[in-house]
Amino acid sequence: MTVHNTEQFEAWNGDEGQVWAAGGPGGRDVEDPDAELTRRLLDAALVGGRDRVLDIGCGTGDTTLMAASRAPEGHALGLDLSGPMLDEARKAASGRGNVTFEQGDAQVHPLPDGGFDVAVSRHGVMFFADPVAAFANVRRALRPGGRLAFICPQPPEFCAWYVVPVAALLGMPPEPPEGVVAAYPGPAPAMFSLSERDRVGDVLGRAGLTQVSIEAIHVPHRFGATAADAADAFLASGPTRYIVERDDTLTWDEARRRLRAALAPYEGPGGVLLPAAQWLVTAGR
Numbered sequence: 207m208t209v210h211n212t213e214q215f216e217a218w219n220g221d222e223g224q225v226w227a228a229g230g231p232g233g234r235d236v237e238d239p240d241a242e243l244t245r246r247l248l249d250a251a252l253v254g255g256r257d258r259v260l261d262i263g264c265g266t267g268d269t270t271l272m273a274a275s276r277a278p279e280g281h282a283l284g285l286d287l288s289g290p291m292l293d294e295a296r297k298a299a300s301g302r303g304n305v306t307f308e309q310g311d312a313q314v315h316p317l318p319d320g321g322f323d324v325a326v327s328r329h330g331v332m333f334f335a336d337p338v339a340a341f342a343n344v345r346r347a348l349r350p351g352g353r354l355a356f357i358c359p360q361p362p363e364f365c366a367w368y369v370v371p372v373a374a375l376l377g378m379p380p381e382p383p384e385g386v387v388a389a390y391p392g393p394a395p396a397m398f399s400l401s402e403r404d405r406v407g408d409v410l411g412r413a414g415l416t417q418v419s420i421e422a423i424h425v426p427h428r429f430g431a432t433a434a435d436a437a438d439a440f441l442a443s444g445p446t447r448y449i450v451e452r453d454d455t456l457t458w459d460e461a462r463r464r465l466r467a468a469l470a471p472y473e474g475p476g477g478v479l480l481p482a483a484q485w486l487v488t489a490g491r
């Protein structure tokens with residue numbers, strides 16, 4: 207396997223991948239907003255019938271399985287960097303004839319030329335080291351007239367699921383969100399790399415994709431069943447590591463305590479839900 211995204215390879219095969227594989231962010235025990243995101247994504251991608259579907263950064267495979275159900279005479283391939291997450295995906299797909307998974311870096315993975323009718327991604331396309339190369343690789347794998355649809359976060363100040371825990375770790379109020387985003391001491395987290403609308407259009411255009419459409423949607427982010435789960439999920443994330451490792455006065459125990467306290471008000475019967483804002487992007491080859 208050739209991997210150019212070595213930083214993301216390490217994160218998603220390490221703590222971050224383990225938490226997601228165990229059903230951390232989002233969780234899989236009750237109906238959760240991620241299912242709503244997937245419905246919106248597959249509707250936008252017009253997945254159906256005999257479609258050959260590529261799911262980029264498929265994680266534990268929820269979206270891949272739903273795509274395969276919508277294309278019963280077709281096939282869905284889930285591609286991801288993370289071994290632990292693909293292990294979970296393969297377990298979930300056991301017995302399903304039209305789903306396969308491969309481990310690889312979407313930026314360079316040798317996908318078959320024109321081998322797919324449609325490529326989709328739920329939050330799996332923001333981590334590329336070279337996004338133009340990655341989307342060009344995906345474009346090459348689409349047949350002429352093929353479709354791309356993905357969901358990615360809008361800028362961090364519109365995402366309370368990011369602002370609330372980061373503010374807690376920094377020991378500041380979550381309002382105004384722009385202040386929290388500015389106070390974050392690290393580089394902008396990779397998950398927001400496509401959060402600027404103009405950048406999405408620019409990257410896709412340079413990758414040779416056409417008919418780009420970008421719609422704002424607002425589906426809450428579910429972190430887990432309880433505030434303790436949500437705190438653990440955020441503890442495993444890149445931004446937490448960045449803050450804790452650079453603040454000598456902040457222990458991991460104190461970080462966990464602050465996150466639990468900040469996330470507790472968002473806990474309800476449906477789990478820990480925080481406001482979120484996403485882009486639903488479609489394009490074509």
Ligand SMILES: C[S@@+](CC[C@H](N)C(=O)[O-])C[C@H]1O[C@@H](n2cnc3c(N)ncnc32)[C@H](O)[C@@H]1O
Pocket residue numbers: 211214218262263264265266267268269285286287288291310311312313327328329330331333334
């Ligand atoms: C935020 S998770 C989303 C997972 C899944 N799509 C979901 O919605 O549950 C991002 C995923 O992208 C994968 N990923 C990151 N960079 C990748 C790359 N270059 N090629 C393939 N997968 C990648 C990670 O391993 C991780 O599983």
